[in-house]
Amino acid sequence: MSDLPEKPTIDGLEAKWRxxxxxxxxxxxxRTKSRAEVFSIDTPPPTVSGQLHPGHVFSYTHTDxxxxxxxxxxxxxxxxxxxxxxxxxxxxxxxxxxxxIVDPTLPYDPNFVRPEKVDPKARSIAISRPNFxxxxxxxxxxxxxxxxxxxxxxxxxxxxxxxxTTIGAxxxxxxxxxxxxxxxxxxxxxxxxPTLWDxxxxxxxxxxxxxxxxxxxxxxxxxxxxxxxxxxxxxxTRPELLPACVAVVAHPDDERFQPLFGQHAxxxxxxxxxxxxxxxxxxxxxxxxxxxxxxxxDTTDVTWWxxxxxxxxxxxxxxxxxxxxxxxxxxxxxTNAPGAQAAYDELTGKNVKxxxxxxxxxxxxxxxxxGEIRPITHSVKFWExxxxxxxxxxxxxxxxxxxxxxxxxxxxxxxxxWPDFMRVRLENWVNGLVGDWNITRQRxxxxxxxxxxxxxxNGITDFLSPILATEDVLPLDPTAAVxxxxxxxxxxQPGGFAADPDVMDTWATSSLSPQIVCGWEDDPDLxxxxxxxxxxxxxxxxxxxxxxxxxxxxxxxxxxxxWANAAISGFIVDPDRKKxxxxxxxxxxxxxxxxQYGADALRYWSANGRPGMDMxxxxxxxxxxxxxxxxxxxxxxFVLGIRAAGDGAQVTEPVDRSMLVGLASLVDExxxxxxxxxxxxxxxxTEGHFxxxxxxxxxxxxxxxxxxxxxxxxxxxxxHLALDTLLKLFAPVLPYVTEEVWSWxxxxxxxxxxxxxxxALRSAAVGGDAQVLxxxxxxxxxxxxxxxxxxxxxxxxxxxxxxxxxxxxxDLASACGSDLVQAGVIDELRFSPGExxxxxxxxxxxxx
RNA sequence: GGGCGCGUAGCUCAGUUGGCUAGAGCGCUGCCCUUACAAGGCAGAUGUCGGGGGUUCGAGUCCCUCCGCGCCCACCA
Numbered sequence: 032m033s034d035l036p037e038k039p040t041i042d043g044l045e046a047k048w049r050x051x052x053x054x055x056x057x058x059x060x061x062r063t064k065s066r067a068e069v070f071s072i073d074t075p076p077p078t079v080s081g082q083l084h085p086g087h088v089f090s091y092t093h094t095d096x097x098x099x100x101x102x103x104x105x106x107x108x109x110x111x112x113x114x115x116x117x118x119x120x121x122x123x124x125x126x127x128x129x130x131x132i133v134d135p136t137l138p139y140d141p142n143f144v145r146p147e148k149v150d151p152k153a154r155s156i157a158i159s160r161p162n163f164x165x166x167x168x169x170x171x172x173x174x175x176x177x178x179x180x181x182x183x184x185x186x187x188x189x190x191x192x193x194x195x196t197t198i199g200a201x202x203x204x205x206x207x208x209x210x211x212x213x214x215x216x217x218x219x220x221x222x223x224x225p226t227l228w229d230x231x232x233x234x235x236x237x238x239x240x241x242x243x244x245x246x247x248x249x250x251x252x253x254x255x256x257x258x259x260x261x262x263x264x265x266x267x268t269r270p271e272l273l274p275a276c277v278a279v280v281a282h283p284d285d286e287r288f289q290p291l292f293g294q295h296a297x298x299x300x301x302x303x304x305x306x307x308x309x310x311x312x313x314x315x316x317x318x319x320x321x322x323x324x325x326x327x328x329d330t331t332d333v334t335w336w337x338x339x340x341x342x343x344x345x346x347x348x349x350x351x352x353x354x355x356x357x358x359x360x361x362x363x364x365x366t367n368a369p370g371a372q373a374a375y376d377e378l379t380g381k382n383v384k385x386x387x388x389x390x391x392x393x394x395x396x397x398x399x400x401x402g403e404i405r406p407i408t409h410s411v412k413f414w415e416x417x418x419x420x421x422x423x424x425x426x427x428x429x430x431x432x433x434x435x436x437x438x439x440x441x442x443x444x445x446x447x448x449w450p451d452f453m454r455v456r457l458e459n460w461v462n463g464l465v466g467d468w469n470i471t472r473q474r475x476x477x478x479x480x481x482x483x484x485x486x487x488x489n490g491i492t493d494f495l496s497p498i499l500a501t502e503d504v505l506p507l508d509p510t511a512a513v514x515x516x517x518x519x520x521x522x523x524q525p526g527g528f529a530a531d532p533d534v535m536d537t538w539a540t541s542s543l544s545p546q547i548v549c550g551w552e553d554d555p556d557l558x559x560x561x562x563x564x565x566x567x568x569x570x571x572x573x574x575x576x577x578x579x580x581x582x583x584x585x586x587x588x589x590x591x592x593x594w595a596n597a598a599i600s601g602f603i604v605d606p607d608r609k610k611x612x613x614x615x616x617x618x619x620x621x622x623x624x625x626x627q628y629g630a631d632a633l634r635y636w637s638a639n640g641r642p643g644m645d646m647x648x649x650x651x652x653x654x655x656x657x658x659x660x661x662x663x664x665x666x667x668x669f670v671l672g673i674r675a676a677g678d679g680a681q682v683t684e685p686v687d688r689s690m691l692v693g694l695a696s697l698v699d700e701x702x703x704x705x706x707x708x709x710x711x712x713x714x715x716x717t718e719g720h721f722x723x724x725x726x727x728x729x730x731x732x733x734x735x736x737x738x739x740x741x742x743x744x745x746x747x748x749x750x751h752l753a754l755d756t757l758l759k760l761f762a763p764v765l766p767y768v769t770e771e772v773w774s775w776x777x778x779x780x781x782x783x784x785x786x787x788x789x790x791a792l793r794s795a796a797v798g799g800d801a802q803v804l805x806x807x808x809x810x811x812x813x814x815x816x817x818x819x820x821x822x823x824x825x826x827x828x829x830x831x832x833x834x835x836x837x838x839x840x841x842d843l844a845s846a847c848g849s850d851l852v853q854a855g856v857i858d859e860l861r862f863s864p865g866e867x868x869x870x871x872x873x874x875x876x877x878x879x
Numbered sequence: 880g881g882g883c884g885c886g887u888a889g890c891u892c893a894g895u896u897g898g899c900u901a902g903a904g905c906g907c908u909g910c911c912c913u914u915a916c917a918a919g920g921c922a923g924a925u926g927u928c929g930g931g932g933g934u935u936c937g938a939g940u941c942c943c944u945c946c947g948c949g950c951c952c953a954c955c956a
Contacts (some may be wrong), residue, residue, distance in 0.1 A: 322956035669915030819922035
């Protein structure tokens, strides 16, 4: 306890209480509690590669609101924090920040030092893979520190002893163990197949990481030769893929092409004979109604290729350039090998854009392009942070088999969603899934596959017979460790072994976040106390990725949901309803916002965002939050400035009881709202109640409370009960200001105190009627209105006030007559029975 | 093209199973130094509840339909 301050302020509360909570271990998880006593939270590990922005404050605050509420409800809250520091985005940011690029062929350079200054226009420095990983390990903690600092200042009540990184040993071990278990059950498998490929980052990309972008393109009408030698016109936006054409396709019902099915067409320039086939996906309305199938121009090509059992003629390499081809060899049959070769040699080594330009010239020169090129706008698949369209290349990848769709949908039903309609996002996603989950990334800073491959005596690596590591040696880097029964000198030798060169997709690790934080296999005691978890808070935009994949992993590993509740938050939009982003120049720095308004004010703004709803970035709300925090300080100072009631004092006055009864209803309402994860409603009701408490109840009873009258005791008890209750209701939203006030009159932390008990309030106010305070407030409002309209001070005297109302209501209102007299500065207050409510106010003459 | 959400005061939003004259805050207007707070207080004005139709004694709320916005998914020759 400390003395009441002369002039309370909210400035500096963050630093003061952050340090205090840290020192006291206020939010430390007590792992002796049983599962039933624990509330465990699967905190989203933020991608540390991003810029800090107010969206982070928004959604992470929502989780903390629930954590603080549950803690006050008596739960032992398990609230860990993670940093997502592996994955493509992190590598990309480190590359940009340090001006480097990986060249895996380079040897490790022990003398490499991070460049001091990076000129964004300068050419990137090529470094080795191990050097790059070291660089990531050096830079990433700087990112993490910025997040930690922000979270701590925002008052997130996480237990920092339970912090993990998605590239840390614990996460790597868990990811590798999870992978090995699936591989041994044949639920993870390796296969060669067409894969969406980012030619800049030179890696495959998962379905979940795709985004569509509208790009200009153009239809080119190519002149194929039909079976009877007549021209067959085919529209394409990808003429450069003509050499990769393996068939042409039309709709089975399309009468124009039905006679041609089963026959062959000859491709222009390359003279390849390709079958004319039928498939429902071919759209008679598009282009000329007949399309060329290339390996591979888009995902429809992949579908056709797979379902029609077509051969592969791949020309685009992993760097996005066309590879050399010898026409006339097996797989590249042509009626005109020299001509095909001459044309193709013009394209070899070019990227797809350059190749398109050149092939259009070649087609034009030979009159194989019919009519004009017609520009269109079409959407093209990109990696969500990529700069060039994805290509499709064939490569070796690890896949996780998806469970049966029905099983996944049943898990979605079993999960409690807040708000409920978000479940549909998962169902849409599950119903639209195509193929299995590609978890391989041809990258560097990630979780390696704990796998090697045997090399036969001829030096050929057998990628389809992986040697799995045993679980006892995890975490493991196969490029450093040696598989059982092999020696290091057999690495990459005939008769020896080769390490899997790839790393796991970031979601392959993130999908195990419950297993990582709860200590799956590593700490069975902790696991038993925390898993399955209570709550997964997350944004709706990653339902298809994080939420979905976590359900899949838990389904396989534990045959259960990973958590009981999914609390989905919206995101922040600017006033034009566009998603707020740094690149758009409309995001403010949250650190500066805390400085300006205070963490409580930012939390207040966040807490106004209802679950699942997007919210407009609005500094006005932060100002209101700041004002509320200051008001709490001042009102509390006033209440606590009144001498405490004597021992055994009771609440006896009807208006005091009335106030407490109303407060009990508020507690019921706030509790029910929090139980539905609706912190916004809880705050709205509490806030409204608090302002009315200040404006009306405090004004009504302040004179009595300060007096020596016996009735003062009742007011004092009621005021302290009310302050205690209101502070606690505000505590989850405004942890700093409520803790500050708590410290003026109580020991310990308000955040470890018990949530208010409505029943206790009702028993302190037995016989109370909520109407009494309402009526008194109405009378007071009429008196104020009279003074306001007369443009006189609120302290000016009322000669007479006559309250007319029904007998029953007069009975209630007259019970607080003396409080009304003092609050309204009324000489004579009378009550008169009548039909309806009115107050006749006679003011003292001006100057009297 | 399919799905989900949203549309209420100038702005941001409440309005729960249909039920008194549709609410709050901000902003706006006027007033008040009032001893917790002038970084404050008191009071006031402000609506075709997106449009149309229907069910009902009664619709912001339920049904149909149209319009607009956002997001997710699909398509992408």
